[in-house]
Amino acid sequence: MKKKFSAICILISVSLLLVGCGSANTSDKTVSVVGSSSVAPLAEYESENFLRVDKAIEVDVQSVGSSSGIKAAIDGTANIGMSSRNLSEEEAKELKEVVIALDGIAVVVNPNNKVKNLTKDELLAIYQGKIRNWKDVGGDDAPIVVISREEGSGTRGAFEEITGLEIEKNDKKYTTVFSRAIITDGNGSVKQNIALKKNGIGYISVGSVDDSVKSVAVDGVLPTEETIKAGEYLISRPFLLLTKGDPTPEAQAFIDFILSDEGQKLVKEHNYITVN
Amino acid sequence: MKKKLDKLAELLFITSAIICVLALLLIMIFIFYKGAPSILETGVFKFLFGVEWQPRAEVFGILPMITASVLVTIGAILIGAPVGVLTATFIVYLAPKRIGNILKTATDVLASIPSVIYGFFGLMIIIPFIDRFLAGGAGGNSILAAIIILSIMILPTVISISESSMREVDISYRDASLALGATKISTIFKVMIPSAFSGIMAAVILGVGRALGEAMAVILVSGNAPFMPDSILAPVRTMSANIALEMGYASGAHQEALFGTGVVLFVFIFIINFIFYIVKHKGGVKN
Numbered sequence: 001m002k003k004k005f006s007a008i009c010i011l012i013s014v015s016l017l018l019v020g021c022g023s024a025n026t027s028d029k030t031v032s033v034v035g036s037s038s039v040a041p042l043a044e045y046e047s048e049n050f051l052r053v054d055k056a057i058e059v060d061v062q063s064v065g066s067s068s069g070i071k072a073a074i075d076g077t078a079n080i081g082m083s084s085r086n087l088s089e090e091e092a093k094e095l096k097e098v099v100i101a102l103d104g105i106a107v108v109v110n111p112n113n114k115v116k117n118l119t120k121d122e123l124l125a126i127y128q129g130k131i132r133n134w135k136d137v138g139g140d141d142a143p144i145v146v147i148s149r150e151e152g153s154g155t156r157g158a159f160e161e162i163t164g165l166e167i168e169k170n171d172k173k174y175t176t177v178f179s180r181a182i183i184t185d186g187n188g189s190v191k192q193n194i195a196l197k198k199n200g201i202g203y204i205s206v207g208s209v210d211d212s213v214k215s216v217a218v219d220g221v222l223p224t225e226e227t228i229k230a231g232e233y234l235i236s237r238p239f240l241l242l243t244k245g246d247p248t249p250e251a252q253a254f255i256d257f258i259l260s261d262e263g264q265k266l267v268k269e270h271n272y273i274t275v276n
Numbered sequence: 277m278k279k280k281l282d283k284l285a286e287l288l289f290i291t292s293a294i295i296c297v298l299a300l301l302l303i304m305i306f307i308f309y310k311g312a313p314s315i316l317e318t319g320v321f322k323f324l325f326g327v328e329w330q331p332r333a334e335v336f337g338i339l340p341m342i343t344a345s346v347l348v349t350i351g352a353i354l355i356g357a358p359v360g361v362l363t364a365t366f367i368v369y370l371a372p373k374r375i376g377n378i379l380k381t382a383t384d385v386l387a388s389i390p391s392v393i394y395g396f397f398g399l400m401i402i403i404p405f406i407d408r409f410l411a412g413g414a415g416g417n418s419i420l421a422a423i424i425i426l427s428i429m430i431l432p433t434v435i436s437i438s439e440s441s442m443r444e445v446d447i448s449y450r451d452a453s454l455a456l457g458a459t460k461i462s463t464i465f466k467v468m469i470p471s472a473f474s475g476i477m478a479a480v481i482l483g484v485g486r487a488l489g490e491a492m493a494v495i496l497v498s499g500n501a502p503f504m505p506d507s508i509l510a511p512v513r514t515m516s517a518n519i520a521l522e523m524g525y526a527s528g529a530h531q532e533a534l535f536g537t538g539v540v541l542f543v544f545i546f547i548i549n550f551i552f553y554i555v556k557h558k559g560g561v562k563n
Contacts, residue, residue: 143414150500151331152525172333179503182417182511185495185521196404199413 035069
């Protein structure tokens with residue numbers, strides 16, 4: 001309820017801002033980018049660097065969630081909408097989309113773990129605490145130590161959304177993650193815990209996987225740049241920029257910058273997968 | 277001129293004192309202002325005794341965190357207080373001066389180690405040990421790990437305050453006791469420690485405050501699972517860990533609930549300081 005209210009507030013204030021800018025005749029120099037809270041930090045980072053390329057264009061990034069961002073793009077209250085989920089058919093009809101990055105989440109275990117593959121259902125059952133021994137998924141007879149991230153983490157949000165760990169009841173989102181799961185903050189901390197615990201399982205950004213942990217295949221597909229780009233790996237999502245019709249020249253300039261080599265370098269710095 | 281300088285110095289002292297009190301007041305007002313509405317909105321009873329913590333659904337119950345804080349603190353005191361008090365006794369009454377000095381320096385160094393280092397030590401050494409030998413591979417991030425780390429962390433507080441309170445005891449007590457034929461050890465336990473009792477209690481209570489408030493080291497070793505612990509090897513989340521862990525990304529009602537956790541923690545700390553005051557005051561009257 002509160003979230004919706006604040007989303008509406010922001011939408012109103014964004015539109016007021018645009019109206020205000022219009023009367024001051026500077027709207028052609030401002031690009032409003034509104035939407036997904038996962039894309040927003042990246043967009044913010046891109047805009048800071050974009051400032052160096054084109055000082056005249058001001059980029060205003062607002063983080064209100066994917067759905068509100070898509071709506072803002074359709075309504076025209078934002079020049080660019082941001083989404084970290086694929087569009088529904090109806091939404092896709094109304095909008096032009098540009099993929100600026102891909103986010104993949106790898107499921108990782110200790111390098112000494114025998115398990116190489118998990119199905120989506122097994123992964124769900126492990127994180128909900130229904131499967132608690134590795135022997136039930138083809139590993140040794142040992143307890144499974146479930147490791148998750150803190151509330152509010154974008155990686156946790158995406159992981160739960162895509163795997164179905166997050167459920168909606170009465171318009172509210174509940175997590176079904178096993179309450180005994182160990183909670184750590186940050187990709188690095190998850191890796192450290194997994195590296196130290198031979199029975200651990202966790203999830204981290206694909207970009208931060210290294211030798212200290214081992215990725216497992218999900219439904220038979222390993223998380224690599226290729227499988228994620230091909231859309232074969234399950235736990236991945238696109239970062240989309242959305243415009244209604246052709247973007248304004250300023251919006252286009254910002255999108256072009258993100259897709260340029262320099263912009264994609266920033267994507268890589270954020271541990272996301274580049275698109276070209 | 278001299279008088280003026282005196283006045284100026286006085287003003288400086290008063291200003292410093294006011295800043296100190298003002299800071300305390302401001303922090304108190306800020307925490308209650310930010311946190312109290314959230315507690316009232318959820319309902320005091322539901323907030324304090326709810327066992328579910330689901331920030332996305334705006335369900336906030338912190339009983340698991342309160343339980344964890346209390347258990348971890350009690351455990352740390354049960355180990356840390358006796359060790360600390362006995363160390364202080366050794367330094368004051370038994371150790372040769374040189375060894376006493378070495379011990380005191382070691383205590384000071386222990387006090388100056390940043391808490392994240394304690395946490396890291398726990399993560400790399402204590403947790404794998406518990407995981408391997410006690411938990412049978414089920415993790416190791418647990419109440420026990422937090423207790424071990426915290427009992428080491430409170431040692432400097434307990435040692436230095438009990439030591440100074442023991443030094444305040446009139447040395448003639450000891451001479452009298454020894455002259456009556458009591459042994460060294462029974463003099464220490466029957467005469468000296470009881471005489472310094474209020475100071476030692478104060479040391480222990482300050483140790484409780486330190487254990488209750490520690491977040492950084494605890495986050496690294498306790499596992500941070502927001503559920504009611506069912507064994508000493510279960511992962512738990514303390515109140516201070518809850519705030520430090522989730523504040524980074526929290527917004528809206530979630531952030532307010534974290535401040536609400538802060539209010540409860542503050543009340544706990546306040547009660548402990550009140551007890552500290554009473555214990556000290558009582559001791560003062562006796563002397």
